[in-house]
Amino acid sequence: MSDPVWVPLLLSLKVAGWATLLAAIAGTAAAYGLSRWRWPGRDLLDAILTLPLVLPPTVLGYYLLVLLGRRGIIGETLAGWGIELVFTWQGAVIAASVVAFPLVFKSARAAFENVDGQLENAARVLGVGEAGVFFRVTLPLAARGIAAGVLLAFARALGEFGATLMIAGNLPGRTQTLSVAIYEAVQAGDDATANMLVLVTSVTCVVVLLAAGKLVPIGAGQRNGGGR
Amino acid sequence: MSVDIQVRKTMVSGDRRFDLDVQFSSSAKRIALFGPSGAGKSLTLRAVAGLLRPDAGRIEINGRVLFDSQAGICLPARSRRVAYLFQDYALFPHLTVAQNIAFGLRRGWLNPRRREATREAQRWVDAFELGAIVGSYPNEISGGQKQRVALARALMLQPDILLLDEPFSALDSQLRGKMRQELDALQRQLDVPMLLITHDPADVEALADEVFQVREGRVGRGDERVGL
Numbered sequence: 315m316s317d318p319v320w321v322p323l324l325l326s327l328k329v330a331g332w333a334t335l336l337a338a339i340a341g342t343a344a345a346y347g348l349s350r351w352r353w354p355g356r357d358l359l360d361a362i363l364t365l366p367l368v369l370p371p372t373v374l375g376y377y378l379l380v381l382l383g384r385r386g387i388i389g390e391t392l393a394g395w396g397i398e399l400v401f402t403w404q405g406a407v408i409a410a411s412v413v414a415f416p417l418v419f420k421s422a423r424a425a426f427e428n429v430d431g432q433l434e435n436a437a438r439v440l441g442v443g444e445a446g447v448f449f450r451v452t453l454p455l456a457a458r459g460i461a462a463g464v465l466l467a468f469a470r471a472l473g474e475f476g477a478t479l480m481i482a483g484n485l486p487g488r489t490q491t492l493s494v495a496i497y498e499a500v501q502a503g504d505d506a507t508a509n510m511l512v513l514v515t516s517v518t519c520v521v522v523l524l525a526a527g528k529l530v531p532i533g534a535g536q537r538n539g540g541g542r
Numbered sequence: 543m544s545v546d547i548q549v550r551k552t553m554v555s556g557d558r559r560f561d562l563d564v565q566f567s568s569s570a571k572r573i574a575l576f577g578p579s580g581a582g583k584s585l586t587l588r589a590v591a592g593l594l595r596p597d598a599g600r601i602e603i604n605g606r607v608l609f610d611s612q613a614g615i616c617l618p619a620r621s622r623r624v625a626y627l628f629q630d631y632a633l634f635p636h637l638t639v640a641q642n643i644a645f646g647l648r649r650g651w652l653n654p655r656r657r658e659a660t661r662e663a664q665r666w667v668d669a670f671e672l673g674a675i676v677g678s679y680p681n682e683i684s685g686g687q688k689q690r691v692a693l694a695r696a697l698m699l700q701p702d703i704l705l706l707d708e709p710f711s712a713l714d715s716q717l718r719g720k721m722r723q724e725l726d727a728l729q730r731q732l733d734v735p736m737l738l739i740t741h742d743p744a745d746v747e748a749l750a751d752e753v754f755q756v757r758e759g760r761v762g763r764g765d766e767r768v769g770l
Binding site for chain 1: 592
């Protein structure tokens, strides 16, 4: 495969992989927190955390620039430590993970709220501490819902365009992911490259979906619903 | 064996309000709390197990204080050394019968592995005649088997007392009589004290040495009608 295809593909996978990891951890943690503890402001926080799902990616990109740019609130501090996020692949990771976050968060919250509290109580009475209850009962019972969310998050991160372009730009070999490369190829009238990129993107998505189907076979989690 | 329980708790949900104020003590080995549903029996049992924190009161089992609002004592559920048989058994749907039985032997963040669990649970599997189903999942076994698994899981930790929440209500009437006999024989064999809550006079008849009536959140002895 030629460089104009291979390089953006690898970069896209790297960015989407890291972004999915970040979104999976943060989304699961936030979902657990919001599903368990009642406190004022919970609904507002839920709305704010879901915002990236409905906001135009360019608006998110703009917010990220304001926060992470060299004169941004967080960016200024980071720059002091020698960390630059704007126009880097790490910036693209941040953009993709913010966009993908609500997909994990929403699925995980629904999954946690579906876990029967009686089972958690049964584990407590059997002498298991709170961390044990989470890792041995709550998380395994919610795993299927969380996995579905993580999968969607990966697909979303792989296709990220707007926010990525705003914060990471379009630097071939450094921040030019598949979707950005396709946009540029079409703009430049380079139909051959565009066709190839579109094909590669589609195939990658199919492979991801197939792999995911193997990881989370339909029906494997059905016993989770039984025996209640 | 001695049980000394005083529990006060006010539950408010919406505009409904329920005052629980139960107080009883006994030195019988087999105690039943008898009364209609909604009388506060389950709340009392949950308070003893540490799954519900009373507003005030004191809970002492065999000289061991589990809760004392004046002394500021409230042991967490995991440290109370009580066995709890939930009404619907609360077997972990994602674990095999062997893993369910061995669950309480492991204190860490990981569930017992399948093969390991089988070895640890073996004695109880034999005693409860569960050999044929050790590798099955809870949704694959019958109601009577579920109850045996739940009993084995709770009793293998050698608890100070066995708490039973309407133990036969999930079974059909034929099986109910058989399981009642089984539990009766098991209790005599293990010589484990038990506190049973039920609305079925046949349970009281078969399993209780001393009976307390519960009505509208209050307790009276034997046939005495409380608050009437």
